[in-house]
Amino acid sequence: MDLDELREEIEEIDRDIVELIARRTYVADAVARVKEDRDMATTDEEQEAAVMERAGRNAERFDVDANLVKAIFRLLIELNKIEQRSERGD
Numbered sequence: 001m002d003l004d005e006l007r008e009e010i011e012e013i014d015r016d017i018v019e020l021i022a023r024r025t026y027v028a029d030a031v032a033r034v035k036e037d038r039d040m041a042t043t044d045e046e047q048e049a050a051v052m053e054r055a056g057r058n059a060e061r062f063d064v065d066a067n068l069v070k071a072i073f074r075l076l077i078e079l080n081k082i083e084q085r086s087e088r089g090d
């Protein structure tokens, strides 16, 4: 494979990553509505800890740096919370 082909492969993967981030955010919108109906706070620290724990385990499974993957998930959670707060209007 030459460099251009490899970069095309990266471009495709990058598109897929953004699509998955968008999907995760759309689900967060639905979660926000359920939590609002049940009078629950946007932040659920126990759930965040479970998500981070799972991210670390999956990183190890695929042999990538667990701390860096967890940093990405921290950003994904923050993105969801911003989205959820705007969905709830608070």
Ligand SMILES: O=C(O)C(=O)C[C@]1(C(=O)O)C=C[C@@H](O)C=C1
Pocket: 028, 031, 032, 042, 043, 044, 045, 047, 048, 051, 076, 077, 078, 080, 081, 084
């Ligand atoms: O599971 C939830 O309750 C969510 O709102 C999703 C999510 C996440 O992005 O994983 C976001 C905010 C919460 O603090 C916990 C987890």
